[in-house]
Amino acid sequence: MTIQAPEGMELIYSRPESLAEMHTHYCPGCTHGIAHRLLGEALDELGMRERTILVAPVGCSVFAYNYFDTDACEAAHGRAPAMATGVKRTRPDNIVVTYQGDGDLAAIGTAEIIHAAARGEQITTIFINNAIYGMTGGQMAPTTLPGQKTRSSPDGRDVEIAGFPIRMSEVLATLPGAAYIVRRSMHDVKNIRKAKKAIITALKVQEAGLGFSMVELLSSCPTNWGIQPNEALQWIEEHMVPYYPLEDYKVIEAVKNL
Amino acid sequence: MPVDKDVGVNDTMAKQMLKGNIAIAEAALRAGLEAYFGYPITPQTELLEHLSKRMVDEGRVFLQAESEVAAINMVYGAASTGARVMTSSSSPGISLMQEGMSYIAGSELPVVIVDVMRGGPGLGNILPAQGDYFQVTRSAGHGDFHPIVLAPASVQEAIDFTVLAFDLAEKYRHMVIIAADGQIGQMMEPAELPEMKPINKVRPDWALTGANGRGKRIITSIYLSGEEMETFNQKIQDRLVEIKLNEQRWAELYTDDCVLLVIGYGTAGRIARSAVEAAREKGLKVGLLRPQTLYPFPDDRISELADYTEGCLVVEMNAGQMVDDVRLAVGGQIPVSFYGRMGGIVPLPDEILEAIEDTYEKLTIHTPK
């Protein structure tokens, strides 16, 4: 169904063509939906939909392959960067995007993301950091904050037992193969705008063949954090942003000229 | 170890001395291999080394992955785009690949995987062995599936089966494993390579290429509802029935009048042949059946032979794995004995001959038909 503007009015907002016409299964207030929309808009604006091959993860966004109106495949837990490597190496003219949660990217798939970045793999990763394992019902993630209560850290993450959360953008930025690594957040409109700009830049980096690009997005999980969606956005700002600063961690010279 | 420069440069069809691993690599390349992903492990490494040069020279994809886990998932991605793709490893590496192999099976993708088997369990050793029989035929990953498994017994057969592997994989949209023991990978013998075939640029109608001027395509192994999952499971089972019907392969010798049938595959089958020849010279009516496909197992032929044979002797380089399939195939009609060496020790013809003589004696004394 294409949305049409009433007589005499201009249509200023509709579903991006890169998003399929269907409902998602995301919880109300979850920012996975916003991230999908941003990626969809970015692909539309860059005219990349027809060329894109999406690699979906295991996590709440496992069905991302349904939600984008692009060719897509579904990787094993954490292996999206390896699968994307196989896709990109055999289809170098396609735009290859992985969409991964923090358990997927920063725990089980740490080796795959580090080596994809190290090789300068010409792919773009959208990294959803919600500091929890959403899909399996709210266990501790590698990004869970110190003291944060989860189903598997019921008294709060004890760094003596579980160590400290990993800052993946900072880690990946140390690798020469990485061309563009930034962290953004989706907790308010201003930050959402910045997030979209970053996604567009990351896709342009891939198009120009400059190397690996990743946009980390601080994201909410009201369901498993056990708070209201609006409180969850506030929680991102108050608790996550201080530990995960919203910065550009790697922007090589060539990216600035894009 | 330097890449064998003669191979690939010398494009003639004449026989040349070839090491098994290099022969498989070169045969795959000539069969139109578009992408290779792998990780070094003995006794398979020459295969990867050979392709590291040849694939790049031919402008094709070669990538040394960070692990076998990554390698198989790269294969998964490349296969999703419809490319002819292969990986190779040896036993411990195949264990790591099982996750990806299961996803590949669940996505019905044609891929070729080479397992140059070594001694195990654990790190084991780098000697030739056949201890992965169960792993490749039975448990190549979680869930309900079997790959097609080809077991070469010579360098020439390794070459021929490599070409066949791609054809079978694409014909059935099914995974094919070439289960070669370390001996096949490491030995050199004269063999003939196939002619160079160009890459097939035509993509199948399920391949991910970008939804340009057509609806989107999805490669996934998820079937959420029980009904959907079972329908898919049934689809795999139906295909396996078809594969069992069409693809059982074996070689046989002296089976017309044999009292004792010796069954062995790969290197064990080859050495068993020498033992069978020696037994014949001694006047014993011994025949040989060498399965070339371990899945589908040539049970139709074995069951047929059981009708007029008095016993079987299975020879393997393990503690006895294929012997279970032989027992299933003969269905209790005749006794099945076993002779195996473990630890990566290759049995000698004389040892097998002794086992043949023992079994033969028992058969002719106790169970005359």
Ligand SMILES: Cc1ncc(C[n+]2csc(CCOP(=O)(O)OP(=O)(O)O)c2C)c(N)n1
């Ligand atoms: C090999 C394997 N181990 C464990 C799981 C179970 N599992 C599914 S999703 C998930 C965690 C996902 O968390 P994250 O990546 O943070 O994504 P989110 O759901 O929060 O979006 C786990 C552990 C699995 N599917 N496969």
Ligand code: SF4
């Ligand atoms: S469980 Fe959390 S991350 Fe998953 S859809 Fe719900 S709110 Fe979003």
